[in-house]
Amino acid sequence: MLEGACSRTDLKEEEYPPSEDTFFLADYICRMRGRRALDVGSGSGYITKILSGNFDLAVGTDLNFGVLRDQSDAYRTENLVCCSGADALHVRFDLIVCNPPYLATDGITHLATDGGAGGFEVPSQILYSISHSLSKEGGRFVLVTTSLSDYARLARYAEHLGFKDVRIVARKKMFFEELLLLEGRLY
Numbered sequence: 359m360l361e362g363a364c365s366r367t368d369l370k371e372e373e374y375p376p377s378e379d380t381f382f383l384a385d386y387i388c389r390m391r392g393r394r395a396l397d398v399g400s401g402s403g404y405i406t407k408i409l410s411g412n413f414d415l416a417v418g419t420d421l422n423f424g425v426l427r428d429q430s431d432a433y434r435t436e437n438l439v440c441c442s443g444a445d446a447l448h449v450r451f452d453l454i455v456c457n458p459p460y461l462a463t464d465g466i467t468h469l470a471t472d473g474g475a476g477g478f479e480v481p482s483q484i485l486y487s488i489s490h491s492l493s494k495e496g497g498r499f500v501l502v503t504t505s506l507s508d509y510a511r512l513a514r515y516a517e518h519l520g521f522k523d524v525r526i527v528a529r530k531k532m533f534f535e536e537l538l539l540l541e542g543r544l545y
């Protein structure tokens with residue numbers, strides 16, 4: 359495991375256990391197969407573990423070195439890198455998935471959940487980062503967001519970055535919100 363740009367000390371870096379949004383993303387991606395897949399914000403490793411069974415190469419990244427180091431044996435995989443988005447990676451992936459911090463928050467205190475203004479700030483940084491790491495031959499990203507965040511702005515930003523076929527591909531009703539999966543491709 360590589361330890362990279364993990365030097366922010368002002369953040370609360372709690373571990374994020376597999377939750378409703380994790381399972382929502384897992385259900386959507388669990389039948390996808392291919393050569394290379396990346397899980398940005400790997401956290402517990404739950405999603406990365408699924409990808410590792412279906413792709414020749416599965417990589418997980420997370421800004422929080424502690425969560426990567428402490429992944430349980432049940433979800434631990436081999437290729438974990440501590441970095442933001444895909445910033446440290448110089449390989450292109452067929453599939454990039456991410457359950458990012460997407461909550462609309464005034465500031466960013468909790469690394470696992472706070473998405474910043476409109477729930478746009480952190481997810482948009484991640485989208486920018488992965489735009490350089492997705493295969494240009496139909497590579498696909500799938501990103502979790504919520505009806506409580508400015509997901510339409512996120513979709514427009516994805517199009518601005520050059521992603522095609524950007525759309526909400528799945529919805530899951532929760533008590534106060536709807537979880538959404540935003541998908542896009544690169545051609």
Ligand SMILES: C[S@@+](CC[C@H](N)C(=O)[O-])C[C@H]1O[C@@H](n2cnc3c(N)ncnc32)[C@H](O)[C@@H]1O
Pocket residue numbers: 374375376377379380398399400401402403404405419420421422425441442443457458459469470471480483484
């Ligand atoms: C909501 S949790 C999701 C964890 C796990 N993938 C899941 O679905 O249960 C978000 C994760 O993203 C990580 N994270 C936050 N900002 C990041 C960034 N810019 N690059 C990579 N990981 C980030 C957090 O440390 C946290 O582990």
